Amino acid sequence: MSETKIITGNETAALAAKLCKVQVIAAYPITPQSKIPETLSSYVESGQLDAEFVRVESEHSAMGVCISASIAGARVFTATSANGLAYMNEQLHWAAGARVPIVMAVANRGLGAPWTILNDMQDTLSQRDTGWMQLYCRNNQEIMDKVILAFKLAERVLVPTMVCFDGFRLSHTVMPVKVPSQKDVDEFLPPFEPVYELDPEKPVNINPVVMTDPLPGPDGELCPSYMGFRRRLQETLEHVLPIYREIGKEFAERFGRDYSDPLYRYMADDAEILFVAQGSVASEATAATDILRERGIKAGVIGLNIFRPFPAEDLAEATNGARVITVFEKGISYGYEGVLCSELKAALFSHNGHRPEVLNFIVGLGGKDLNPQDLVMAIEDVLGETKEGRKIRTPQWLGSGV
Numbered sequence: 128m129s130e131t132k133i134i135t136g137n138e139t140a141a142l143a144a145k146l147c148k149v150q151v152i153a154a155y156p157i158t159p160q161s162k163i164p165e166t167l168s169s170y171v172e173s174g175q176l177d178a179e180f181v182r183v184e185s186e187h188s189a190m191g192v193c194i195s196a197s198i199a200g201a202r203v204f205t206a207t208s209a210n211g212l213a214y215m216n217e218q219l220h221w222a223a224g225a226r227v228p229i230v231m232a233v234a235n236r237g238l239g240a241p242w243t244i245l246n247d248m249q250d251t252l253s254q255r256d257t258g259w260m261q262l263y264c265r266n267n268q269e270i271m272d273k274v275i276l277a278f279k280l281a282e283r284v285l286v287p288t289m290v291c292f293d294g295f296r297l298s299h300t301v302m303p304v305k306v307p308s309q310k311d312v313d314e315f316l317p318p319f320e321p322v323y324e325l326d327p328e329k330p331v332n333i334n335p336v337v338m339t340d341p342l343p344g345p346d347g348e349l350c351p352s353y354m355g356f357r358r359r360l361q362e363t364l365e366h367v368l369p370i371y372r373e374i375g376k377e378f379a380e381r382f383g384r385d386y387s388d389p390l391y392r393y394m395a396d397d398a399e400i401l402f403v404a405q406g407s408v409a410s411e412a413t414a415a416t417d418i419l420r421e422r423g424i425k426a427g428v429i430g431l432n433i434f435r436p437f438p439a440e441d442l443a444e445a446t447n448g449a450r451v452i453t454v455f456e457k458g459i460s461y462g463y464e465g466v467l468c469s470e471l472k473a474a475l476f477s478h479n480g481h482r483p484e485v486l487n488f489i490v491g492l493g494g495k496d497l498n499p500q501d502l503v504m505a506i507e508d509v510l511g512e513t514k515e516g517r518k519i520r521t522p523q524w525l526g527s528g529v
Contacts (some may be wrong), residue, residue: 129311132304134267135162135301136267139304140271140292143271144167146309148178148313149167152168153196155189163232163234164205167204186214187214187217191218193227194225197222198325198333203228205231208235208294209235209239210250219254220258221334222259223257227285235250238250245294246293246491247494251289255466260436261288264406265410266297268304271304274290279316279377284367286360293407305384307382315378315381337352337356372388389432390431392445393412400419401429402428402455404428408455408456409431411502412428419506424510439474440478443475444478446475456488456489464521488522490525491526495526505523505525
């Protein structure tokens, strides 16, 4: 039987990792995720979790430990934020290239300089090309569920996965969370079985230097070139979404919450104006949609449950009926526009002939407060400018001040 607890997002992530019976944890403290390894270390010390907690001197070292432990066959978990994630960058590429199914919770935080400890998504968005899968959470319940789901998915396809949630806005906010029973989690997520076993009597090189062209291995069979390895990773990620749907349905059958759709949808079927967002921004957009509907404006929300691999075809189909799409995001690709906005445009261009007006709003950087009324006002301004025939400048910055 499940039970409901009132807990923070950080406590939720740690409890989810405990329920997944992780075997190795290596993490370095950085605000706002520090409570995750603190909570896990208390589980280990008290005997509630049979795992090795490795104290390290940096985030770079933490990921190095995780990679080694995963190669050795352990179920591995870590957590970080912001500059800590950036410090891991080299190792993130290594983990994806080594195809180790690490799960990492990331409490999203703005990157310095200037320093901030508060929230935006620039940290994980800037790591989107490392080869990691990325899941985003609207609330604390999704943190619980997506950590569990992430282990199942990562171990199925052998690709490391980030579970991303807003720092402070979720990491330090208490919410009711339905905590599944250990029995149900064990049945959904059996012990990790590595695809190979290390044997001291038969030493091998792990991830050696590879050449431009395939070369024969000890058995005489050709091994992939560097480009071949990169292609294999890409092809795996191209086939992840059907597996994600399958695992999401299995999760729904056991736990009653359905993540089989890569997208979160709210009043989107008949919407003329769509919010597109991820993380807690999608929750704010849901409340804004209710307000706009009361005012006779057909608004709706599309949120992304998974950002990497990118659900381009689903997104193009889901936005097919909209006249205006407004993309609200806590990050920007400097010199152009928000990452999600660019990728949505590419999806529309590639997957259907629908060409709505796509507007980009940069919001909430460095913890700038964002509430449903801000989104409502932005939409009403857009409608006013459109009615007057004025060209709308994009991206627009909401609440940036001087």
